[in-house]
Amino acid sequence: MTAAAAGRDALADTVARVAADVPGVAFLRPGLADLFRSSVRTGPPAAGGRRQPAGVRVSRASGSGPWEVDVQIVVRRDHRALTVARAVRDAVTGALAGKAPGVQVTVTVANAV
């Protein structure tokens, strides 16, 4: 795994951890199956060791440009979707302030349970 990929995966892990902790977030997408699949972070690594947590995509247009983070969340029904989405955006932006200044965070609410 390249250093860049390792850096990206570390960012993704941070994002996933921080987002999942936000009140009102049930879990991250894609599917319910991933909720029970324990291999997201602890399972055997894919070829090349690349593995991003479910529901999180971290990318970068160029080697020196700002990071782009895409988070897909499933919210709890008794929470306002917009409130939770904003909280996730703010939490992720805050957590990455040091490692990825100027990060662009997109949050999509995929479902509610």
Add this chain to the structure above:
Amino acid sequence: MAMNTGAELPGPGTGTGGAEEPSDDERLACGRLLSEVWEAREDGADDDPHLRECPYCSAAVRQLDLLGAAVREAGAGREPEWDAGALTERVMDVVRLELRPGRPLPLGEREEDLWVREAMAAKALRAAAETVPGVRAGSCRIRPAESGGSPARGPVRVRLEVVVPLTPPLRDLAERIRQRVHGAADEALGLPVADVDVHITDVTDPAGAEEAQGPRGARDTQGAQAPQGVESARGVQAAQDAEEGNQP
């Protein structure tokens, strides 16, 4: 039995008249086609006296009846214990891996980068519509109200189809639904909504809906007028659409 040989009498082509029949059909000794005799039996059109009096035809009919009896007997008590619940779970396991979340719709202000999937928003808005007693929500499509920008951040237009109990004036009912949907879009989601178009696609007998009794009980006796009521409901909707400039 002497006469259960209707099917074993002279085969096709040797019957009377030389009329053609398909090779898998059979002409009974009396000249009737087996397929026609059986069809008459099935359709209950066996008031033809020949069918009753002819030994060949009666034998053929009896064969068919015996088969029917055997089928019914074999079928009696046949139900294995179906675990439809387990099958449903297995189906839904696959379905949940292949969801169709739909397009992303804007949440919050224009300058924010927050989204909600159409399918999820539609679920919330349908649920809101169904808080109005007796209302059942169907199609719910949510589209940007303005063109340009992809994906757009501007307010959306909601098109909702509902089935409602026949409680004139339907315009008021549609308005209640509209308000509930607007409210949920804001309170439950944070989805900016420009318009909510409510299309009443059908009406139900209000006595069938789970509602409080009282005046509606009297309407039961007018059940026979329901079709007329449907027409007037559609008329109301058409008038409503025209008045409010709803898109077709």
Add this chain to the structure above:
Amino acid sequence: MPGDDGLLAVRAAEGDEDAFEVLVRRHAPGLLRLAASMLGSPSEAEDAVQDAFVSAWRRLPEFRGQSAFTTWMHRIVVNRCLNMLRSRRPVRDLDSVPEPEAPDHVVSPARAAESHAAAAALGRSLAELSPEQRVCWVLRELEGQSYETIAETVGVSPEAARGRVFRARRSLTEAMTAWR
């Protein structure tokens, strides 16, 4: 609530998987019975119906409600059963036909030995019908469908459907006669 299949189907087509679950739960028992009649095997019936529902979920966006949801589902299940029957090796040797009591659910654990044997004879001869005849016969005899409906479901003309049912009945009556 019966009668709202159309509503649920539209919602499911738009991605509402909860609506689809209601449809599955509601229609699974009837479709399982149908599939078991055609296939003669409860476990194969479960596979057929499960696959049919998954296929339906994927194809729902194209469905658009031209027919009733039940009609549409029915067609999917029947055609799946037809394909499964066609892919079985043809049965020529009676000995190789599995005991009708176990797999063929048309046969009941009957009370009288005679009716039990008659039912067994029926089960065996059913298994020997061509897939096309068996499917049409089940739809006519056990589901009570019109020839027009059968024709639409299976994709043939009503005359062809009528012919298949007739030929199936002939085979079955001959088997019953021989048994007696």
